[in-house]
Amino acid sequence: MKSPENVKLIKNWLFFARENLLFAKAGMKEDFSPYHTICFMCQGSAEKYLKAFLLWKGWELKKTHDLSEILDFCCGYDDSFEHLFPECELLNEYITEGRYPGDLPFESIGKDDAKKAIGAAEKVEGYVLKNINLLSDNEKSVQVNKERRQE
Numbered sequence: 001m002k003s004p005e006n007v008k009l010i011k012n013w014l015f016f017a018r019e020n021l022l023f024a025k026a027g028m029k030e031d032f033s034p035y036h037t038i039c040f041m042c043q044g045s046a047e048k049y050l051k052a053f054l055l056w057k058g059w060e061l062k063k064t065h066d067l068s069e070i071l072d073f074c075c076g077y078d079d080s081f082e083h084l085f086p087e088c089e090l091l092n093e094y095i096t097e098g099r100y101p102g103d104l105p106f107e108s109i110g111k112d113d114a115k116k117a118i119g120a121a122e123k124v125e126g127y128v129l130k131n132i133n134l135l136s137d138n139e140k141s142v143q144v145n146k147e148r149r150q151e
Helices: 004-027 035-056 067-077 079-092 111-131 137-150
Strands: none
Touching: 004 035, 004 111, 035 067, 035 079, 035 111, 067 079, 079 111
16 A cells, blocks of 8 residues: 555656646647757656656656666566657657757757657556556546547
């Protein structure tokens, strides 16, 4: 049984993850979309969702942004997470490129990249939410309706 404090912490991670993804999606609706920021927010969303799953499993929080490393930890609890490696590798490209000027100019990140990043983050979101038995009946209903719309 999870303590109330632990449940609250996990819900906070899920809330922040969802907020990052909603912000990314909203950014796509603008006349000028900051695609590099959208991709960075998708990476952050996936990171938070995966860490919420790990915290649900009793994992001690570690400071890392590398989604492949975080996903390795997830696979230690449930090897079915393995199928998310392509999405995590894609989103790992945006750990710094979407946030800091670096080797890859952020101007080279375009609309197609942002759409792929959103799709990858949504896949991580859906899988994590299916594997955390923490959602209220209302939250489960919202998730089921969302999945039906995607089919």
